[in-house]
Amino acid sequence: MSNATNIPRRIVEPKERPPQGAWMARVCLWVICATAIVPFVWMVSTSLKSADQATAYPVKWIPWPVQWHNYVELFESDRFNFLLWTRNTLLVELFTVTGVTISSAVVAYGFAKIKFRGRGVLFALMLSTMMIPFPVTMVAMFSIFRWLGDHTGMQWLGTFKPLCVPAWFGSAFNIFLLRQFFLTIPDELSEAARIDGCSELGIFFRVVLPLSRPALTVVALFAFMGTWNDFLGPQIYLQRPEQFTLALGLQNLQSQHGGTPWHTLMAASTLVIMPVLLLFFIAQKTFIEGIATTGMKG
Amino acid sequence: MAISRLERNNLLKGLAFISPWIVGFCVFTLLPISLSLYYSFCNFTLLQGPLYRGTENYQTINADPVFWKSLRVTAYFAIVALPMGMIIALSVAMLLNVKIRGMAIYRTIVYLPSLVPAVASAMLWLWLYNPKLGLINTVLSKLGVTNLPGWVADPDWAMPALVLMSFWGVGNTVIIYLAGLQDVPRELYEAAELDGAGTWAKIRHVTLPFISPVIFFNLIIAIIGSVQSYTTPAIMTPGGGPDRAAYFYTMRLYDQAFVFLKMGEASAMAWVQLFIVLALTGIAFWSSKKWVHYQGK
Numbered sequence: 001m002s003n004a005t006n007i008p009r010r011i012v013e014p015k016e017r018p019p020q021g022a023w024m025a026r027v028c029l030w031v032i033c034a035t036a037i038v039p040f041v042w043m044v045s046t047s048l049k050s051a052d053q054a055t056a057y058p059v060k061w062i063p064w065p066v067q068w069h070n071y072v073e074l075f076e077s078d079r080f081n082f083l084l085w086t087r088n089t090l091l092v093e094l095f096t097v098t099g100v101t102i103s104s105a106v107v108a109y110g111f112a113k114i115k116f117r118g119r120g121v122l123f124a125l126m127l128s129t130m131m132i133p134f135p136v137t138m139v140a141m142f143s144i145f146r147w148l149g150d151h152t153g154m155q156w157l158g159t160f161k162p163l164c165v166p167a168w169f170g171s172a173f174n175i176f177l178l179r180q181f182f183l184t185i186p187d188e189l190s191e192a193a194r195i196d197g198c199s200e201l202g203i204f205f206r207v208v209l210p211l212s213r214p215a216l217t218v219v220a221l222f223a224f225m226g227t228w229n230d231f232l233g234p235q236i237y238l239q240r241p242e243q244f245t246l247a248l249g250l251q252n253l254q255s256q257h258g259g260t261p262w263h264t265l266m267a268a269s270t271l272v273i274m275p276v277l278l279l280f281f282i283a284q285k286t287f288i289e290g291i292a293t294t295g296m297k298g
Numbered sequence: 299m300a301i302s303r304l305e306r307n308n309l310l311k312g313l314a315f316i317s318p319w320i321v322g323f324c325v326f327t328l329l330p331i332s333l334s335l336y337y338s339f340c341n342f343t344l345l346q347g348p349l350y351r352g353t354e355n356y357q358t359i360n361a362d363p364v365f366w367k368s369l370r371v372t373a374y375f376a377i378v379a380l381p382m383g384m385i386i387a388l389s390v391a392m393l394l395n396v397k398i399r400g401m402a403i404y405r406t407i408v409y410l411p412s413l414v415p416a417v418a419s420a421m422l423w424l425w426l427y428n429p430k431l432g433l434i435n436t437v438l439s440k441l442g443v444t445n446l447p448g449w450v451a452d453p454d455w456a457m458p459a460l461v462l463m464s465f466w467g468v469g470n471t472v473i474i475y476l477a478g479l480q481d482v483p484r485e486l487y488e489a490a491e492l493d494g495a496g497t498w499a500k501i502r503h504v505t506l507p508f509i510s511p512v513i514f515f516n517l518i519i520a521i522i523g524s525v526q527s528y529t530t531p532a533i534m535t536p537g538g539g540p541d542r543a544a545y546f547y548t549m550r551l552y553d554q555a556f557v558f559l560k561m562g563e564a565s566a567m568a569w570v571q572l573f574i575v576l577a578l579t580g581i582a583f584w585s586s587k588k589w590v591h592y593q594g595k
Contacts, residue, residue: 022396022397022398025393025396025398026398028393029393029394029398029404032390032393032404032408033404033407033408035466036407036408036410036411036466036469037407037410038433039411039422039423039426039466040410040411042422042425042426042433043422043425046425054431055431057431057436058436059433059436103318103319103322106315106318107315107316107318107319109315110311110312110313110314110315110316111315111316114308114311114312114315115308115312116305116308116309116311116312116313117305117309118309119312122316122320125323126319126323129323129327130522131522131575131576131579132327132331132572132575133522133525133526133548133571133572133575134526135526135528135548135551135552135568135571136331136334136568136569136571136572136575137326137327137330137331137334137568138551138552138555138568139330139334139337139551139555139561139564139565139568140329140330140331140333140334140337140565140568141326141330142555142556143333143337143344143561144325144329144330144333146344166322166326168318168322169318169319169321169322169323169325169326170316170318170319170322172319175319200311200315204315225413228415229415229416229417231416231417231528231529231532231533232528232529232548232552235552236552236556247415247416247417248417250417250418250421251417251420251421251533254421254424254533255533255536262425262428262431265421265425266421266422266425268421269418269421269422272415272417272418273413273414273415273418276413276414276415277410277413280410280413284406288409288473291470291473291474291477292473292474292476292477293477
């Protein structure tokens with residue numbers, strides 16, 4: 001007790017001296033941040049204007065009266081299938097996010113925790129597949145899915161299957177990320193579980209997975225973003241507008257309807273961006289740490 | 299005996315765990331790559347099965363000016379946008395590493411644009427670049443510029459426009475650099491200061507060597523990404539825009555395959571693309587021995 005009272009109450013931190021030229025850095029940052037932010041502001045501002053206001057000169061930043069109607073129209077008008085596209089996207093998300101996360105974790109466990117002959121070679125092979133661009137395989141993938149449609153008694157092209165099924169076979173980048181994380185879990189834990197009679201699957205599910213929640217969240221987030229942003233995949237495999245995902249639908253709004261006014265397009269873009277931004281603000285820390293670690297171990 | 303049994307056991311267990319990837323690798327990587335190699339030597343239109351034609355497709359694309367145009371466009375983008383993007387990202391990361399108040403907010407704002415899905419950012423920038431009504435030209439005309447560029451609607455400005463907007467999305471790369479910068483031990487800077495090093499010398503001799511693995515990582519990612527650039531130009535300059543000024547390689551590949559149904563030619567293009575990616579990353583890896591310094595190795 002007496003000891004505790006002797007410790008000075010306030011530990012005076014040495015005051016961080018503002019580095020030389022801090023004001024210059026600050027001015028630069030203001031300019032950079034303004035460049036980053038202005039397009040967003042312009043987008044939201046346009047999305048709340050009427051057609052006349054959107055094309056008016058000089059530019060007015062604050063829309064008045066506010067046209068919330070632009071957003072309502074996207075969901076209610078027969079010309080847009082926004083609700084359907086959202087539903088489609090979420091459906092694809094459901095299968096890809098669970099698929100990528102589960103399968104990548106299983107494979108990463110094999111690469112991280114089981115010592116077997118040829119592991120190094122296979123792991124290097126897996127890493128090297130990250131270099132193969134999707135356009136290189138897309139023609140053949142298309143013909144494979146067409147062949148499957150002719151020989152399995154069910155359609156593949158024009159369904160979500162080509163977008164969802166490959167997700168269940170592990171994705172190289174995420175396997176790599178999870179393996180790096182699993183390696184940091186001490187082997188003593190698995191050994192202890194093994195002595196207690198735990199099977200390899202048991203160790204995976206009961207020891208390693210519960211400890212890996214942060215890494216699994218990162219992988220799920222990346223998988224979500226990947227699917228949300230994907231344009232080329234849906235463009236190749238989906239054919240009818242009822243099946244479109246949001247990315248494809250948004251492009252379709254602009255190119256097909258020709259005369260789609262800018263305020264509607266900006267409202268649609270805002271709607272497509274919003275969930276991603278919300279997700280980011282909810283899981284900001286996970287995001288940043290995930291991205292930061294990807295670079296560290298490369 | 300016991301050891302070999304354990305080994306066999308582990309081999310089976312290991313293969314069982316990685317089996318999803320092995321199957322996926324065979325079906326979704328090895329098979330399509332081999333198939334497209336085969337197709338690239340065939341006349342294949344989807345309506346009619348692949349017929350062997352030797353190197354005809356490679357000769358056709360070699361003689362096709364549009365193929366070369368698309369290759370040049372992609373090369374231009376890679377040569378201009380990639381190094382500039384890397385330098386901008388690294389400079390911004392260094393700014394974000396200075397100790398000033400409110401840094402968390404600056405970092406968040408810089409990162410935000412890279413979250414925007416490519417389709418949405420293409421839409422947004424089409425509007426910003428709109429020659430008559432867009433914000434950019436409005437501001438330029440206010441500043442007294444009379445000769446306003448038509449941006450993506452102008453063959454001379456389409457590529458610069460795409461390069462410029464690509465810098466808006468560097469946030470992701472910035473964060474990776476920032477993580478690297480934060481790992482540089484302070485003592486190194488202090489030691490350099492004692493030796494009389496100025497700001498530039500510290501960057502040149504402490505920061506850059508220390509974060510060279512991070513630069514290398516970003517370089518590889520950027521190479522792979524820029525060789526296949528597709529979504530942004532496909533939306534902003536459909537068909538390549540005026541005079542095909544921004545007709546990227548992957549756009550040509552897509553059109554050949556899925557618009558003109560020339561699957562054979564498209565497959566030949568796919569193999570050329572694969573070769574280019576492998577060659578470029580190969581060069582990057584080879585050169586890395588000279589400039590990438592790994593800690594403790």
